[in-house]
Amino acid sequence: xxxxxxxxxxxxxxxxxxxxxxxxxxxxxxxxxxxxxxxxxxxxxxxxxxxxxxxxxxxxxxxxxxxxxxxxxxxxxxxxxxxxxxxxxxxxxxxxxxxxxxxxxxxxxx
Amino acid sequence: xxxxxxxxxxxxxxxxxxxxxxxxxxxxxxxxxxxxxxxxxxxxxxxxxxxxxxxxxxxxxxxxxxxxxxxxxxxxxxxxxxxxxxxxxxxxxxxxxxxxxxxxxxxxxxxxxxxxxxxxxxxxxxxxxxxxxxxxxxxxxxxxxxxxxxxxxxxxxxxxxxxxxxxxxxxxxxxxxxxxxxxxxxxxxxxxxxxxxxxxxxxxxxxxxxxxxxxxxxxxxxxxxxxxxxxxxx
Numbered sequence: 001x002x003x004x005x006x007x008x009x010x011x012x013x014x015x016x017x018x019x020x021x022x023x024x025x026x027x028x029x030x031x032x033x034x035x036x037x038x039x040x041x042x043x044x045x046x047x048x049x050x051x052x053x054x055x056x057x058x059x060x061x062x063x064x065x066x067x068x069x070x071x072x073x074x075x076x077x078x079x080x081x082x083x084x085x086x087x088x089x090x091x092x093x094x095x096x097x098x099x100x101x102x103x104x105x106x107x108x109x110x
Numbered sequence: 111x112x113x114x115x116x117x118x119x120x121x122x123x124x125x126x127x128x129x130x131x132x133x134x135x136x137x138x139x140x141x142x143x144x145x146x147x148x149x150x151x152x153x154x155x156x157x158x159x160x161x162x163x164x165x166x167x168x169x170x171x172x173x174x175x176x177x178x179x180x181x182x183x184x185x186x187x188x189x190x191x192x193x194x195x196x197x198x199x200x201x202x203x204x205x206x207x208x209x210x211x212x213x214x215x216x217x218x219x220x221x222x223x224x225x226x227x228x229x230x231x232x233x234x235x236x237x238x239x240x241x242x243x244x245x246x247x248x249x250x251x252x253x254x255x256x257x258x259x260x261x262x263x264x265x266x267x268x269x270x271x272x273x274x275x276x277x278x279x280x281x282x283x284x285x286x287x288x289x290x291x292x293x294x295x296x297x298x299x300x301x302x303x304x305x306x307x308x309x310x311x312x313x314x315x316x317x318x319x320x321x322x323x324x325x326x327x328x329x330x331x332x333x334x335x336x337x338x339x340x341x342x343x344x
Binding site for chain 2: 002004008013024025044045049050058080082098
C-alpha cells in the first residue's frame, strides 16, 4: 500500500497550520491591512473556480497540445453549480451532477 | 458527512491508498484543499502548486483564529496549539454560536463541537468513501470522475457572498483556463486563483445576505455573524 502522499498531507498541514494557529498563539500577529484581508477573502472562490474550470474544460492531446474540449462533464458541473446555488446543499449538487453524467454515458453520449 | 464520503470516493478513484486518503483528512483536514490535491495528484502535477493553493485556500482561517484568540488567552499554550488544528469553518461557527449562547468562552464546548461535531464525522465519512471507492470498477462509467471539478465549482458557489466574490471567481475561471492552455494547468490554476481576486477587489462592494458554506460539510454557516458575536464576549 502506497504511503507517498502521507508526506504531501503533512506538508499541506504545515502550510495550513499557521493560518489556524498564529493568532491563537501570538495574538496581534493577524492585524493585516484591510486590502490584504479582502484579498484573502476573494482568493477562495477564485482558486476554486480556476480549478473547476480548468479541470472541466482543458484537455491535453497525445501530442501534448492543450485546448478547450467540450464534454458531458461540463453539463454535470453546471448542474451541480445550479443545484448548489438553488438549494445551498453541496452534497445534493454533487449527486445531481454525477447522476446526470452517468445517465448520459449510459445513453452513449460522451 | 456526505461530503467527506465523496472525498473518500474521489481520493480512492484518483489512486490514493486508504492510508493516504485518511492522512489527508487527519492531517490537512481542509475539504477544499483536500479536493484540490486529489485533482492535482491524479493529473500528475507537482506538489508545489498544491501547497501554494492550500496556503491561500486556508488563509481565511486566520480570521477565525483571530476572532477566538482574545477569549482563549487563558488556555494553556499547548492546548491552544492543539485547538488550532481542528479549527475549520464549521468548528468556528459552532464554537462562536455556543460561546454567544452561553455569554462566555467554553473550552470543553469548543472541543466537543470541533472534534465530535466535525473532525470525527469527517474522518469516518472519508473512511467509508475510501472503503466503497475501492470496490467500484470503472468509476467513470458512473460519472464519479466529475466529483472533483463539480465539488470545486460547488464550493466556489458556496463562498460567493457578494459581487466581488462572483467577479473574482469568474475571472479566476477565465484566466485559469487561458493560462492553463498556454502555460499548463499547474501554473494556470495558480495564476487564475491569484489574479482573479485583484479584479474582484476593483469592484464596488455589493455584499448580499448569503452565508458562506463550510468547506468541510458543504452546508451554509453564518460566519460573519459568528465573528461579530464572538468579538463581543467578555
